Amino acid sequence: MIESEIVIVGGGIAGCSTAFHLASHGRGVVLLERGTIASAASGQNMGGIDSYGWGDAPDLQAHLTAGSIEIFETVQTELGEDIEFRRSGGIQAIHTAEAYEWERERIETLGKRGHVAELLTTREARGIEPGFSPAMLGAMYSPRRGQADPVKATQAFARLAERCGARVLTNHEVVAVAPRPRAGYSLTTSRGEVVAGALVIAAGAWCGPLGALLDLDIPIVPVRGQMWATAPWPPRSFHTISAAESAMAWTRDHGGAPPDLTIRDGRRVTRHLYGRQRRNGEIIFGGDRELMGYDTTPDPKGIDVNRDHAISVLPFLADVPIARTWAGLMPFPLDGKPLIGRIASRDNLWIVTGLASSGFGRGPMAGKLLADYLHTGRPAPVLAEADPARCIRERAHTLGRNEPCSPIE
Numbered sequence: 001m002i003e004s005e006i007v008i009v010g011g012g013i014a015g016c017s018t019a020f021h022l023a024s025h026g027r028g029v030v031l032l033e034r035g036t037i038a039s040a041a042s043g044q045n046m047g048g049i050d051s052y053g054w055g056d057a058p059d060l061q062a063h064l065t066a067g068s069i070e071i072f073e074t075v076q077t078e079l080g081e082d083i084e085f086r087r088s089g090g091i092q093a094i095h096t097a098e099a100y101e102w103e104r105e106r107i108e109t110l111g112k113r114g115h116v117a118e119l120l121t122t123r124e125a126r127g128i129e130p131g132f133s134p135a136m137l138g139a140m141y142s143p144r145r146g147q148a149d150p151v152k153a154t155q156a157f158a159r160l161a162e163r164c165g166a167r168v169l170t171n172h173e174v175v176a177v178a179p180r181p182r183a184g185y186s187l188t189t190s191r192g193e194v195v196a197g198a199l200v201i202a203a204g205a206w207c208g209p210l211g212a213l214l215d216l217d218i219p220i221v222p223v224r225g226q227m228w229a230t231a232p233w234p235p236r237s238f239h240t241i242s243a244a245e246s247a248m249a250w251t252r253d254h255g256g257a258p259p260d261l262t263i264r265d266g267r268r269v270t271r272h273l274y275g276r277q278r279r280n281g282e283i284i285f286g287g288d289r290e291l292m293g294y295d296t297t298p299d300p301k302g303i304d305v306n307r308d309h310a311i312s313v314l315p316f317l318a319d320v321p322i323a324r325t326w327a328g329l330m331p332f333p334l335d336g337k338p339l340i341g342r343i344a345s346r347d348n349l350w351i352v353t354g355l356a357s358s359g360f361g362r363g364p365m366a367g368k369l370l371a372d373y374l375h376t377g378r379p380a381p382v383l384a385e386a387d388p389a390r391c392i393r394e395r396a397h398t399l400g401r402n403e404p405c406s407p408i409e
């Protein structure tokens with residue numbers, strides 16, 4: 001039997017960052033991962049890191065994005081881990097006059113709040129991203145955005161946690177959880193029993209099944225995201241690349257619970273696009289988000305639509321064939337907001353999840369905020385927005401209910 005002060009379930013970016021920050025506070029930590037570190041969404045994502053800077057009055061989103069990019073930078077530049085991080089900046093392509101007007105207003109609003117983004121002409125965009133299509137109407141440039149290698153970055157957090165004294169146990173699947181008579185939890189894993197005073201759930205798209213082991217309803221749904229990659233090429237693309245179409249569509253209509261899907265009930269509602277060139281030369285793109293249960297088979301039709309969208313922004317891609325495709329599961333909360341904090345109905349039970357489609361870029365700070373809360377007993381004020389109390393219920397209380405989280409406003 002292994003004993004620890006705190007046990008974390010999930011070796012993705014959320015769990016590994018939490019482990020690192022708790023261990024660096026001197027807390028005793030065991031992290032349990034059923035596969036290898038970064039074997040799920042945290043290793044399968046595009047590696048894009050969103051940020052418009054802290055702004056004048058940082059809300060939760062600004063903390064998660066701007067805070068995470070600072071942590072990534074520290075890991076790369078000060079902690080001796082090469083995670084292929086760079087503040088590359090991001091280019092968001094504008095295809096239509098309607099999107100141009102929408103983007104112009106959005107950049108104005110961001111600026112009034114002290115965030116950093118700029119409207120570029122197509123010529124200016126081509127000056128910094130030479131492959132950018134002359135057929136575009138312009139671009140939003142976000143200099144604060146960055147990129148990193150998802151597998152290397154997530155593994156780096158696990159290694160840093162170990163360096164601070166944490167134990168990281170891979171190939172340990174948690175199959176049962178029971179509260180201990182006095183305090184804490186006893187976890188049955190595929191490799192034996194682990195007991196701890198506090199339990200942190202960081203199981204990504206599998207928070208629902210993990211909650212069920214505790215008789216809790218945790219309303220996180222798996223959303224399939226898929227990607228494709230070319231073979232390695234000489235340097236051709238320098239920023240993270242996206243397009244305005246989906247951002248505009250989702251601002252106007254989030255589409256229900258969970259929000260911001262590209263395909264709903266089998267029907268395409270918008271096209272989403274994100275991509276970059278990796279250090280090894282592969283150019284990778286993706287964007288679709290669809291409810292498919294736990295199925296991670298890529299859909300070739302969606303890949304074709306996404307590739308056409310990418311070609312419209314970077315026309316040279318028309319001559320570069322797809323070398324491989326893959327898919328992963330993103331942890332989507334029904335109301336679009338993360339769940340970071342204490343599950344108040346239970347003793348010493350904590351959660352960090354619901355990071356949806358941008359959890360790689362937001363995970364480091366989500367883990368830090370949770371670790372600081374657990375360590376000090378006091379939540380950062382911005383965590384009010386992420387309070388799990390809004391939607392996590394005891395299972396007996398939710399039987400027969402369909403929507404434990406209120407839909408997004």
Ligand SMILES: Cc1cc2nc3c(=O)[nH]c(=O)nc-3n(C[C@H](O)[C@H](O)[C@H](O)COP(=O)(O)OP(=O)(O)OC[C@H]3O[C@@H](n4cnc5c(N)ncnc54)[C@H](O)[C@@H]3O)c2cc1C
Pocket residue numbers: 009010011012013014015032033034035036038039040041042043044045046047048049050172173174175202203204205206210224225226227274286327328329330331352353354355356357358359360361362363
């Ligand atoms: C194709 C795709 C592209 C994406 N692109 C981006 C992007 O560019 N930028 C961005 O910011 N985000 C992106 N995301 C989203 C991002 O990857 C996720 O939000 C983030 O990785 C979630 O991290 P996590 O730690 O919560 O979950 P995960 O990485 O899924 O980790 C959860 C871990 O828990 C483990 N686990 C589950 N159940 C158990 C159990 N019973 N016992 C032990 N272990 C268990 C799993 O094996 C898994 O490793 C993308 C996602 C996908 C799928």
